[in-house]
Amino acid sequence: MHNWRWEVFLEPAQGGSGATYLDWVLVGLRMTAAVSLCSWVIALLWGSLMGIFRTYPSKLLYGLSTAYVEVFRNIPLLVQLFLWYFVAPEVAPLGLGAWFKQLHPNLQLFVASMLCLGFFTGARITEQVRAGIESLSRGQKAAGLAMGFTLPQTYRHVLLPMAFRIIIPPLSSECVNLVKNSAVASTIGLMELAYQGRQLVDYTAQSYESFIAVTALYVALNLLILLFMRWVEKKARVPGFMGGGGR
Amino acid sequence: MITIRNVSKIYPNGFQALRECSTQVEKGEVIVVCGPSGSGKSTLIKCVNGLEDFQQGEILVDGTSVGDPKTNLPRLRSRVGMVFQHFELFPHMSILENLTVAQVKVLGRSQDEATERGHKLLERVGLKAQAPKHPGQLSGGQQQRVAIARALCMDPICMLFDEPTSALDPEMINEVLDVMVELAQEGMTMMCVTHEMGFARKVAHRVVFMDEGRILEDAKKDEFFGGARTDRAKLFLSKILSH
Ligand SMILES: Nc1ncnc2c1ncn2[C@@H]1O[C@H](COP(=O)(O)OP(=O)(O)OP(=O)(O)O)[C@@H](O)[C@H]1O
Numbered sequence: 001m002h003n004w005r006w007e008v009f010l011e012p013a014q015g016g017s018g019a020t021y022l023d024w025v026l027v028g029l030r031m032t033a034a035v036s037l038c039s040w041v042i043a044l045l046w047g048s049l050m051g052i053f054r055t056y057p058s059k060l061l062y063g064l065s066t067a068y069v070e071v072f073r074n075i076p077l078l079v080q081l082f083l084w085y086f087v088a089p090e091v092a093p094l095g096l097g098a099w100f101k102q103l104h105p106n107l108q109l110f111v112a113s114m115l116c117l118g119f120f121t122g123a124r125i126t127e128q129v130r131a132g133i134e135s136l137s138r139g140q141k142a143a144g145l146a147m148g149f150t151l152p153q154t155y156r157h158v159l160l161p162m163a164f165r166i167i168i169p170p171l172s173s174e175c176v177n178l179v180k181n182s183a184v185a186s187t188i189g190l191m192e193l194a195y196q197g198r199q200l201v202d203y204t205a206q207s208y209e210s211f212i213a214v215t216a217l218y219v220a221l222n223l224l225i226l227l228f229m230r231w232v233e234k235k236a237r238v239p240g241f242m243g244g245g246g247r
Numbered sequence: 248m249i250t251i252r253n254v255s256k257i258y259p260n261g262f263q264a265l266r267e268c269s270t271q272v273e274k275g276e277v278i279v280v281c282g283p284s285g286s287g288k289s290t291l292i293k294c295v296n297g298l299e300d301f302q303q304g305e306i307l308v309d310g311t312s313v314g315d316p317k318t319n320l321p322r323l324r325s326r327v328g329m330v331f332q333h334f335e336l337f338p339h340m341s342i343l344e345n346l347t348v349a350q351v352k353v354l355g356r357s358q359d360e361a362t363e364r365g366h367k368l369l370e371r372v373g374l375k376a377q378a379p380k381h382p383g384q385l386s387g388g389q390q391q392r393v394a395i396a397r398a399l400c401m402d403p404i405c406m407l408f409d410e411p412t413s414a415l416d417p418e419m420i421n422e423v424l425d426v427m428v429e430l431a432q433e434g435m436t437m438m439c440v441t442h443e444m445g446f447a448r449k450v451a452h453r454v455v456f457m458d459e460g461r462i463l464e465d466a467k468k469d470e471f472f473g474g475a476r477t478d479r480a481k482l483f484l485s486k487i488l489s490h
């Protein structure tokens with residue numbers, strides 16, 4: 001029979017800094033949120049750019065973006081993390097490796113995790129953005145060009161506003177996936193939520209309480225994201241278009 | 248205004264959609280292009296404003312060569328209005344924004360100026376009250392009239408129509424044709440792909456008949472409807488007129 005001791009979270013943690021075990025969990029939560037948010041920004045910007053390239057009438061840009069997607073989608077996330085953390089600093093050009101190595105060790109963990117998750121998720125967003133653009137009728141692009149827009153202007157004013165509206169639901173799932181995937185950073189030692197959960201188990205031996213707390217926080221974080229994205233979707237809804245409400 | 252000389256077009260998949268097409272649209276002239284499905288009408292009209300490229304021949308619009316790589320295509324297109332079969336309004340913008348966005352971003356007009364012009368043209372096509380709505384909230388006929396107004400906002404030197412009424416319910420066809428007739432009577436240079444022979448009879452100066460990528464007939468309206476022509480065109484006409 002498990003001896004439930006929820007009050008363990010209020011006890012001062014070992015190490016004598018005055019922090020409680022609850023503080024440990026919250027530190028992990030904050031780290032998970034921070035690394036997810038930074039990766040999301042990278043993923044969204046880079047993925048959008050690559051997604052545009054995937055549909056752009058240029059062999060070079062198409063080839064580049066396709067190669068990116070294939071590489072980053074087909075290597076396991078864990079392996080990618082090791083590549084970013086252990087290998088990239090050794091082979092990076094322009095003194096970036098040296099710059100990376102003089103960072104504070106915790107910052108090194110953060111930067112490697114952020115880049116890894118950002119570019120991994122970016123590859124998935126690339127495909128969402130491409131699908132969104134391709135789901136629009138070919139006539140939309142023609143109509144934009146026929147008005148005298150340049151191709152970039154046609155993307156900016158005609159194609160992307162609709163494409164992004166259409167892909168909000170799949171983007172929400174990518175965002176949730178990103179938060180879940182961020183747990184992989186615990187393997188190199190980033191002190192995010194999953195890592196702190198394991199620390200708690202090690203220090204308090206209250207494994208059920210620790211993992212229940214960690215689980216609940218992941219669920220809460222993701223519900224928050226889904227709520228936010230639902231709100232964005234509502235804000236972006238177009239009257240008269242796809243359940244956009246009423247004539 | 249529009250000169251098409253010996254134009255041949257092969258799609259990337261190797262299909263030859265146009266075979267040595269030549270015709271001409273004078274300033275203020277209205278020509279109707281007809282022909283069976285797949286005969287290359289859309290391809291031809293898209294070549295005129297450079298939405299499709301072509302491998303051979305030459306197209307001049309107001310003296311500017313469309314096929315010349317040095318030609319500033321966006322600039323040329325901003326002076327050539329185009330109306331599509333499926334309207335192609337921008338669904339995320341209000342009707343008014345649909346009319347103003349290119350005036351501001353392409354022609355560099357001020358927002359006020361563009362709005363004023365937008366309202367004026369909406370009124371002209373009888374849709375002043377719809378300005379704040381979105382395209383998805385209008386009927387097909389209304390959307391197509393907005394699309395015409397959107398093109399007119401740019402003060403085009405000529406207008407291209409690609410089957411502007413063939414996606415419409417029958418009861419909406421006339422509201423769009425009326426706008427086009429009015430435009431023609433005001434002297435707009437127009438190249439219209441359409442099977443509306445009533446429209447052709449009323450305002451067209453010439454009728455071009457295409458089949459399998461070739462221009463088989465290019466005749467004055469009265470000649471086309473009245474007399475000598477290829478068997479192909481006869482067959483086609485008898486088919487669409489029996490509808
Ligand atoms: N992007 C494309 N790639 C390859 N073939 C094409 C392409 N677009 C059109 N075609 C082919 O070129 C031919 C002419 O097409 P086009 O659309 O110009 O015909 P159309 O006369 O406008 O016919 P419709 O009355 O059906 O609109 C058709 O056989 C069509 O299948």
Ligand SMILES: [Mg+2]
Pocket residue numbers: 288289290409410
């Ligand atoms: Mg066509």
